[in-house]
Amino acid sequence: MLEDLLINGATTGAVYALLALGFTLIYGVAKILNLSHGAFYMLGAYIFYASLNFLQLETFPALILAVIFVAFIGAIVYGLLIRPIIESELNVMVVTLGAAMVFQYMVILLFGSTHKTIPYLIPQLPLVEILGVSVRTQKIVALAVSLSLIVVLWIFISKSKIGGAMRAMAQDRETATLMGINTERLFVLTLVISASLAAIAGVLVTPLSVASPDMWMFPLIISFSVVILGGLGSIKGSLVGAFILAYAEESVVFLAQGEEHLRGAFSLLIMVLVLLLRPSGLFGKRVEME
Amino acid sequence: MVSSYLRRFYISFATSILDVPPRLLAFLLFLLLLCVPLMKLSGYLLTVLVLANINALFATSWDLLVGRSGQISLGHALFFGIGAYSTALFSHYFGLPIWATLLLSVPFGVLAALLVGFPCLRVKGPYLALVTLAFPLIFVRLFFVDIPGVINIKAIMGAEFGISGLPSFLPVPPYSPYQRGIAEYYVSLLLLGVCAVALYKIARSKTGIIFVSILDDELASKASGINTTRYKLTAFTISAFFASLVGGFYAHFMRGASTSTLLFGSPTAPGSFMVVIMTIFGGIGTIYGPIVGAYILTLLPAFLREIIVLVGELANLRLPIEEWTAIIYIIIAVIFIVAWSRGIATSIVEKLNELAEIEELRKDKKKGKKRR
Numbered sequence: 001m002l003e004d005l006l007i008n009g010a011t012t013g014a015v016y017a018l019l020a021l022g023f024t025l026i027y028g029v030a031k032i033l034n035l036s037h038g039a040f041y042m043l044g045a046y047i048f049y050a051s052l053n054f055l056q057l058e059t060f061p062a063l064i065l066a067v068i069f070v071a072f073i074g075a076i077v078y079g080l081l082i083r084p085i086i087e088s089e090l091n092v093m094v095v096t097l098g099a100a101m102v103f104q105y106m107v108i109l110l111f112g113s114t115h116k117t118i119p120y121l122i123p124q125l126p127l128v129e130i131l132g133v134s135v136r137t138q139k140i141v142a143l144a145v146s147l148s149l150i151v152v153l154w155i156f157i158s159k160s161k162i163g164g165a166m167r168a169m170a171q172d173r174e175t176a177t178l179m180g181i182n183t184e185r186l187f188v189l190t191l192v193i194s195a196s197l198a199a200i201a202g203v204l205v206t207p208l209s210v211a212s213p214d215m216w217m218f219p220l221i222i223s224f225s226v227v228i229l230g231g232l233g234s235i236k237g238s239l240v241g242a243f244i245l246a247y248a249e250e251s252v253v254f255l256a257q258g259e260e261h262l263r264g265a266f267s268l269l270i271m272v273l274v275l276l277l278r279p280s281g282l283f284g285k286r287v288e289m290e
Numbered sequence: 291m292v293s294s295y296l297r298r299f300y301i302s303f304a305t306s307i308l309d310v311p312p313r314l315l316a317f318l319l320f321l322l323l324l325c326v327p328l329m330k331l332s333g334y335l336l337t338v339l340v341l342a343n344i345n346a347l348f349a350t351s352w353d354l355l356v357g358r359s360g361q362i363s364l365g366h367a368l369f370f371g372i373g374a375y376s377t378a379l380f381s382h383y384f385g386l387p388i389w390a391t392l393l394l395s396v397p398f399g400v401l402a403a404l405l406v407g408f409p410c411l412r413v414k415g416p417y418l419a420l421v422t423l424a425f426p427l428i429f430v431r432l433f434f435v436d437i438p439g440v441i442n443i444k445a446i447m448g449a450e451f452g453i454s455g456l457p458s459f460l461p462v463p464p465y466s467p468y469q470r471g472i473a474e475y476y477v478s479l480l481l482l483g484v485c486a487v488a489l490y491k492i493a494r495s496k497t498g499i500i501f502v503s504i505l506d507d508e509l510a511s512k513a514s515g516i517n518t519t520r521y522k523l524t525a526f527t528i529s530a531f532f533a534s535l536v537g538g539f540y541a542h543f544m545r546g547a548s549t550s551t552l553l554f555g556s557p558t559a560p561g562s563f564m565v566v567i568m569t570i571f572g573g574i575g576t577i578y579g580p581i582v583g584a585y586i587l588t589l590l591p592a593f594l595r596e597i598i599v600l601v602g603e604l605a606n607l608r609l610p611i612e613e614w615t616a617i618i619y620i621i622i623a624v625i626f627i628v629a630w631s632r633g634i635a636t637s638i639v640e641k642l643n644e645l646a647e648i649e650e651l652r653k654d655k656k657k658g659k660k661r662r
Contacts (some may be wrong), residue, residue, distance in 0.1 A: 033416050035423075084628050090362055090574075091631050093419060094566050097364075098624040101554065101563065105613045105620075221427050224420040232416060256437075265435075268428040271421065272409045279412045 003133045005247075005254050011139040013246030014146035018201045019219050020226035020238040021153060022194030028170040028233035030187040032082055033093050037198050038220030039100035044070050044199025045206035045215070046107055049118050059121055063203055067196045074195030078188050100216055107213045115210040121203075142204040149200065150239070153193075157235065166190060170233060225267040229274050231281030240282060245270060305646040316578070320483055327472045335592065336471040342588035343478035344540050345560050347485050349568040349580035351532035354489050357575030358498060359525035360505030362415070364423035367562040368406065369399045369530040371426060371552030373537025378453040378547035379446075388457065392538045399534020400527050407526035411519055426552045426562065433549060452548030456541060474543060481539060482581075485532055490577050492528060501525050557591040557619040567623045573633025582635045587623060591615050 023037050047069050051062040077099055085091040120126060120138045127134045157163035165186055168176040177183055201219070226245055230237025245267055252266045274281065307315075326339065352366045376395040380386045386394070410421050436444040447453070458470060492498050500521050503511045512518050540560065541547045555561015564587075565580075572583025594615045602609040630637050 027416070033419065081624065081628060085631050088631055089416060090356070090419075090566075091570060091627055093362075093364065094563075094570055095624050095627060097554070097563055098567065098620045098627075102617055102620050102624075105616045109610060109613045109617075217427060221424050224424050228417060228420055232420075263431075265428050265431055268424060271424065275409050275413055275417075275421065279414075280417070 003130075005250055007130065007133065007135055007139065007143075008254075009243070009247040009250040011143045011146075012250060013243035014143050014150070015201055015205050016222055016226055016246050017150055017239050017242035018146045018197055018204075020223050020230070020242050021150065021235060022197035023223040024227050024230070024233055024235060024238045025166075026190050026194045027227070028235070029166050029190045030086070030169070031089070031173075032086065032187075032191070033089065033096070034082075034191070034194065035093055035097040035220065036077060036100040036103070037194070037223055038216035038218070039103040040070050040074060040195040040198035041202035041219045042107065042211070042213070042216040043073060043103060044202030045118060045211045046111060046116075047199075048203045048206075049116055049211060050111075052119065059119075059123075063121075063200075066203055067199050070199035071192045071196045074191045075188055078191045082191075083184070083187075100220075104213050104216060111213070113213055115212050117210055118203075118207045120207045136208065138204075138207050142208075145200065145204055149197065153197070154235070162186070162189065221267065225271050228271050228281055231283040234281070234283040237281055237283030301645055301649055304642050305649050308642055308646050320479075323479055324476075327475055333468055333471050336468075336475055338588060338592045340471070340474050340478045340543060341558070341560070342585045343475075343482045344536055344543065345564065345568060345588050346581040346584035347482045347536045348533060348560050349565045349572070349584045350486055350489050350577060351529045351536070352565045353569050353574060353577055353580045354493060354498075354501075354532075355525050355529035357569065357577075357579075358493055358505065359501035359522060361411070361522055361525060362419040362422070363526075363529075364419050364566065365426040365562050366422075366529070366533055366565055367552050367555065367560070368422075368426040368429060369402060369533035370537035370540070370560060371430075371547070371549075372402045373399045373534030374541035374547035374551040375447070375453070376534075377538035377541040378456055381456045381542075382453050388542055391542075392535065395538035395541075396531055396534050399530045399537065402534075403527045403530030404523070407523050411522045411526070423562070430549050430552045448548075452546055452551075454546030454548075456545045456547075458542060458545055478539065478543070481536070485535070486577070486581060489532065493577050497521070497524065557587075557594075557616050567620075567627070570627050570631075570633060571623055573636035573639075576633070576635060576639075579633050579635040583633065586634070587619075590622065591619050594618055 019037070019041065022040075023034065026032050026034050044066050048062050048066040051057045051065045052059070055062070055065075057065065077096070081095045081099060082092055085095065120136075121141050122137050125137050128137050128140060129135075130140070157166060165176070165181045168179065169181060169183070169186060173183075198219070206215070222245075226238055226241040228241075229245060230239070230241030248270060249263050249266055253263060327336065331339070348366070348370060352363070355366075356362055373395045376398040377391045380391040380394050381388075406422070406425055410418055410425075413421060432443060433447040434444050434449060436442050458474070493501075500511065500516055503514075503516070504518050504521060508518055537551065540551065550556075550559050550561070553561050554563035556564075568583040568587050569580040570583070571587055572581065573579025595611055598609055598611050598614050598618075601607075602611075626634070632640075
C-alpha cells in the first residue's frame with residue numbers, strides 16, 4: 001500500500017509541477033496572472049480527443065497537433081486580449097477568466113456537455129508491475145514525460161539565450177528592455193510555452209479520469225495552490241510546492257479511503273497555513289512596499 | 291448650420307447635467323425605476339429586472355472592497371453563497387419566516403469574512419486575488435463530503451442540487467405569479483436603494499476615505515498612524531455583510547440555494563466572475579458604476595436570447611441558446627473591458643467634465659474679447 005502512495009504521489013506531483021511551472025513562468029516573466037491556464041489544459045485534452053476520433057490520427061501526431069493548436073490559441077489570447085491591458089493586473093485576470101469561460105462554452109457547443117473518455121497514450125499495455133504493485137501505464141508515462149519536460153525546461157531557462165532573457169525580464173523589466181530584449185516577442189513566447197505545457201498536462205492526466213467542459217477549474221486551483229505554496233514567479237518553489245502538495249493530498253486520500261472531495265479542501269488548508277507562516281510562499285520574493 | 295446648433299444644444303445639455311446635484315439625479319433614476327412595472331412587462335423581463343437589482347447590489351458590495359480599499363477579491367461569491375445557503379438552511383430545516391432567515395444569514399457571511407479575511411489579509415496583490423479565488427472553489431467541495439458514521443454534509447446540503455422549496459415573498463395563494471413578480475421587483479429595488487445609499491455613505495465617510503488611502507499608498511497610511519490591517523478587515527466585513535444579505539434574498543427569489551451561487555456564475559446567474567465583469571464594465575471604484583454595469587449586463591442576455599432565437603429561425607437551425615448567449619455575452623463584455631478599461635460610467639463622467647471645461651474656456655475667451 002505504501003508503494004501505491006509513493007507512485008501516485010510522484011505522478012501527481014510531476015503533473016502538478018508541469019501545470020504550475022507554466023503558470024509561474026508567465027507571471028515571473030510578464031507579470032500576467034493567466035487565469036485561462038486551466039482552459040489550455042482542457043483544450044489540450046479535447047483537441048487530442050478530437051484528433052484521435054474525428055481526424056483518425058495516431059497517438060503521437062494527435063498529441064503534437066493538440067500542443068501546436070493550444071500554443072496558437074495562447075498566442076491569440078495574448079495578442080488580442082492581454083496585450084492592450086497588460087498594465088492593469090485586475091483587468092488581465094478578468095479578461096483571461098472570461099476567455100476560459102468562452103472556451104468552456106465552445107467545448108460544450110462542439111463536443112456536448114457529456115463526459116468523454118480519452119484512451120491511454122499506450123493503449124496496448126494498460127497495466128505494468130513495479131515494485132510488486134500493478135500500476136496503470138498512463139501514470140508511468142505521465143510521470144516520465146512530465147519529469148523530462150521539467151528537466152528540458154530547466155535547462156532551457158538556465159542555459160539558452162532566450163532563457164537568459166526570461167530570467168533578466170523577471171529580475172528587472174526596465175533594464176532588460178534597455179539591454180535590447182524584445183518584450184513583446186518574449187511575452188508571446190513565454191505564454192506559448194506555458195500554454196503548451198498545460199496542454200501536455202491535459203493530455204497526460206485526462207485518460208486517468210474523464211474529460212468534461214468544466215474540467216479547467218481544478219487544474220487552475222492546483223496551479224494557484226502550488227504557486228502560492230512555492231512563491232509566485234519562483235520555478236524552484238513551484239517544483240517543491242507541487243511535490244509537497246501532491247504527497248499531502250495523496251496521503252489524505254489514502255487515509256480517508258478515497259474521499260476524493262477532500263483533495264481540494266486539503267490544498268486550501270495547506271495554503272492557509274503557508275500564508276499564515278510565510279505570506280510570500282516558501283521561495284517567493286517578499287512583496288516589497290513601494 | 292443645423293448640426294452646429296444641435297451640437298451647441300448637446301453641449302449645453304451635457305454640461306448642465308453636471309450642475310444637477312447627484313443626489314437629485316439618483317433620486318430621479320430611482321423614481322424612474324419605481325415606474326418600470328407600469329410598462330406591463332412580461333413576467334420574464336420582470337424576473338430579469340429583479341436579477342439586475344440583485345446583481346447591482348452584489349457588484350456594489352464588491353466595488354466597496356476592491357474599488358475603494360484595493361483588496362482584490364475574485365471569490366466574492368463565497369459570501370453570496372454563504373448567505374444563500376444559510377438562508378436556505380434556516381428556512382428549510384427550521385421553517386423560519388423570511389425576515390428572520392435574511393437577518394440570520396448575515397452574521398454567517400460576516401463570520402466567513404472574518405475567518406477568510408484574517409489569513410488572506412496577510413497577503414497582497416496577486417496572492418490575495420488567487421487565494422480569494424480558490425476559497426469558494428474549494429469550499430464548495432466540502433458540500434460533497436460524506437463520512438459514514440460521522441457526518442453526512444452531502445445529504446444536509448443536497449449536493450449539487452442544493453436546497454430547494456423555499457417560500458417566496460407574498461406566499462399567500464390568491465396572488466398571481468405576475469403580482470408576485472411585481473412584489474419581488476419592488477422589494478429588490480427597495481433593498482438596492484437602501485443598501486446602495488448606505489454603501490455610498492460608507493464610501494464617503496471617514497472610514498471610506500481611509501479605505502482609499504490604503505488603496506493609494508498603504509505605507510503612507512501606516513505612517514499616518516492608521517491600523518491598515520484593521521481597516522482592510524473592516525472593508526472585508528462590510529462588503530461581506532451586503533453580499534450575504536443579497537445572497538439570502540437571491541435564495542428566496544430562486545426558492546432555493548445551489549452550488550452555483552458559490553461559483554463564477556453565468557450570464558443568468560450571479561457569481562464571482564459576473565460581479566467583477568459588471569463592476570469593471572460600469573466603472574470600478576465609483577459605487578454607481580457597478581449599478582450601471584449590472585443593469586446593462588443583466589438585460590443584455592435577455593436581448594441576446596431573442597436575437598439568437600430569431601437568427602436560429604431565419605437560418606433554420608436549432609442553435610443551443612444557453613451556450614451561444616453565454617459566448618456572445620462574455621465576448622461583448624471582454625471587448626468593452628479591453629477597449630474602455632476605466633468603465634462606461636467613469637468614461638461618460640469624464641467626457642462630461644471635459645466638455646464642461648471646454649465650454650468654460652470658450653466662455654472665458656468670449657468675455658475676454660468683449661472686455662477688450
